[in-house]
Amino acid sequence: MDTKTEGLFHYRTLSDKERKNLAILELIRKKSPLSRTEISRLTDINIVSISNYIKDYIDKNIVLETGCDVSSGGRRPELVELNTKGVFVIGLDIGPSKIIAILADLTINILAKTESPAPTGAEEPITNKVIGLIQELIKKLNVDVSKIKAIGIGSSGTPIRLMDTRSAVQKNFGVNTFIGSDAACAAFGEKKLNPQADVEDLLYMYSDVGCGIIVRGDIYFGAGGNAGETKISREHVSKEEEVVLFKGTQYLRPWGEDLGITQMAKREIEKGVGTKIVTCAKGNTKNITTDVVVEAAIQDDDVAVDIIRNAGMNLGIRIAYLVNLFNPEVVVIGGGVEKAREIILDPIRKTVKKLAFSEQANIVKIIPGAMGENSVSLGAASLAIREVFLKA
Template identity: 35%
Template sequence: MIKASDPDNSLTERERKNVAILESIKRYGPISRTDISKITKLNIVTVSNYVNNFIEQGVVIEKGLDISSGGRRPTIVILNPKSAFCIGVDLGVFTIRTVLTDMEGTVVARAKGAHPRDTADSVVKAITRQVEEVIGASQVDPKKLRGIRIGAGGVIDREVGTIRCTEGVASVYVPITQLLSEKFKLPVRLDHDVTTAAYGEWSLGAGTDVDIMLFMYSGVGCGMIINGEIYHGHSGTAGEVSLREQQEGVADVWIGNISALKPWAAHLGIPDDAREAIEKGGVSKISDLVGGRLEEITLETVFQAI
């Protein structure tokens, strides 16, 4: 059953039905109203009313007739991907990436830049510049923009819109969602990077045929989709667990030689993998960036080589 995946648990019942029906059309279209009803568990009258409304808005398009199993051939519908667009911001440790996509997730414009490490104001300005850049490059009608979603690491307050960062990156103790919403006149939501990645994988990637999914994004994050809905838990930190190999002299809760309480290093072992691959004869720009001194490879070096 397709459900409305609402990261903020604030959708009305009507909005949840909207999302469930559109999600079904996006995943399985061309599709008939009858099949949408079966997938969403909503009655056929409700589905027809919603679909007809989508057609009037230009969000959904009728596309011919389906094969009949008896009686009149049903009309099939598809999503109109260019009817609306959204903006996604990845607030990474070293880099900020912004994309503007259509309703099928196709990237229309993208921007990339360094993540400022000094002040919250610098971070907000960097995101603002990138959002302005993708809007300008896309040449999309601003009236078709539906919202901005920010995925970030650290300790997230989704309600207030603040981010407490680690690894020497400036924390954002200003309401970034409110500031961007006032600037662009769009709804802006903030969530953990792992949660946004989990929803993306469930909606567009390898998780499109499952209702329950755990998405391991980093050593301290796990996105959770349960019965087709993002699960944050009571405190909003569900999934914020981690694994780390046991270290001598460190008291912890252990399962074999794995700790369920300590995080991996922030680099997630990626520099080690890069060193090992190069030592085995792999050719990479990474080696040039460190002048052949493989012991100096860091996570930032790997990102620079991408």
């Protein structure tokens, strides 16, 4: 079902031309330089059609000819590659505490990056900050705005809440601008850039923020672009109803962006428990973050290790349900908690092994994300490139 909401990254039925555009240009992105003959062989599209498509891409400045391949007899075949110096995209991660903006070429290579604390409250300050960061990127590389062909935004919370920001960015720069959930963007970025995640069916767990879903090689957004919420909402639940509705369903309750790690650490310290977390926080509990607890855990602090493992077990329960439901090949752990590596991955894997059905559990691999803090912005840029390729 196609959504009619303009500007949302969303699933739609592709035309024959769009499917071929995506197949050809993605192949060139991954394996260039390539000859037209190689492209024809690898895509199973006849050479005449390939030649016509490539000519069109060259005319639109998306693809460049880059010399000749070694000949096996006769005329040497000309090689083509993406135009990495004449076509660009921008990817943004609008998170709850920070905004990251990157400018990338068509191979998803970051050419410039900037970031800023995220304004709180109303949408207008966020819009102004985003526009300012984009202007900063353009100034850094002295890029002509006409060479920026798409802008992608990954949003924490529901993308709908920042639709005015998307519209303002598109109007300000005259560039097609799209928005989607942070988890969906991160999932797509991992698939495109992490060789271990380049599979047909994948889940990306963005800590407790949400889940990005790849089905049959393509991102799944849902009817309204909000697919992937892994917890139940308390938005319309009274305190009296909580007692009844949430009893026995604690594995579905929201834990927060860091799986409750920060709060658990502060509670332990308030009890007077000795822990390296205090030292890593430089003696001030206000400095305690997920990274601080992870740092203490890596130093073999028992309290920090227990907190991380408990968070991993809780996340593993959620993942086990999703593994049963989607039967993915890979689950990627991201959102920052993956920095704890085996301290959190081990309890996640053990919990999934115990609670998922054997057939699904024996297939799935659970791995840490490879993109770090750039996962959402790179994913948003990757989805922007997809839009450029589809319309080529």
